[in-house]
Amino acid sequence: MEEISGLNFTIKRENILSALSCISGIVERRNVIDALSCVQIKASQNTVTLTASDLDISIIASLEAQIFTTGEVKVSAHMAYDIIRKLPIGLDVEFRLSNTKLSITCGNSSFSVPVVTAGKIFPIEEDHFIFNFELPAADFFNFLTKIKFAMSADDARYNLNGVYIHSYKQTLCCVATDGHRLSSAKIKQKIEDDFGVIVPRKAVTEVLKVLDEKHNLIIKLSQTKIQFECSQYILTSKLVDGTFPDYEKIIPADEGMSLVIDSSKFADAIDRVSVVILDKVKPIKFFLKNNELILHSVSSDSNYATESLEVEYNGKELEIGFNSRYLLEVLSCIKGKCELIFYDENSAMLIKDRDSKSFLHLVMPMRI
The missing domain is CATH 3.10.150.10 (DNA Polymerase III, subunit A, domain 2)
Structure with missing residues (x-):
């Protein structure tokens, strides 16, 4: 059995909570290899180091703490996270190792969790970074x-x-x-x-x-x-x-037919029109003509919705369908006006942020 060394330190609750929150997203609650569901806690000098890995991703967090006794221990990462997040805000937390148990104390609350002695946590080895x-x-x-x-x-x-x-x-x-x-x-x-x-x-x-x-x-x-x-x-x-x-x-190089509209206003209209569709995929059809965009949806059980929007558009008349969820995800990233660029009913639509040239989105059409 692996020897358990001493460990005793105090740390701010918010600091270790933030680190454990990140770690809990990497390790599974249960794993056939016990160490892969654990966080290794190591106290040395004025630093507590938390390490976890799932063999594909590893994370190391270095936190300031008041160290009384150096040492290291492995415990369930999710158990530690669940305990810390339920503790009162703004207090210090004390960790103390006693034989095969790790005690966690904060204010009037005290917890004791078993330590894991089998296996080791191996962070992803560093390569020759080029x-x-x-x-x-x-x-x-x-x-x-x-x-x-x-x-x-x-x-x-x-x-x-x-x-x-x-x-x-x-x-x-x-x-x-x-x-x-x-x-x-x-x-x-x-x-x-x-x-x-x-x-x-x-x-x-x-x-x-x-x-x-x-x-x-x-x-x-x-x-x-x-x-x-x-x-x-x-x-x-x-x-x-x-x-x-x-x-x-696959990104069109040619100039297409441009439509400009406020992204928030556009997203709200799409959300309203698609609400009648109860299926997982919510198709919505665009009808485009001079300075007008008509949004239209019909559900499998004949629910119906339509909405007309005034837009900046002077291209040819066009009828084209899209997955509304794809559109809403793009529009949620654009705060001001967006530009939609169309080519024909079978080609992908470009979406650009009028306030930033850094981002570009492409959405394929749907047959509706």
């Missing part, structure tokens, strides 16, 4: 938030199950697609050489939790791994071993 660059965490958070909804959830198309991050001519690009819609973001970024990697969807979800918008983000890349370092967190993930499609070929 790319290393830095950018504001707020910019990267904004990028991922506005494109992540387009990632595929289809395991059969594993090369689409994430975000494609690549660089080209001093531009950092992030792209996601599921084959029905595509979202991309670009920003000027000084990077020595061009690269292209696919970051898994779970890593995308988890890195958003650790980004502190007041700090910069350091990104390191190897052939098989990516590492994000921001504030007190280091998150390392394996990359998707696959080839992302040449997405630029």
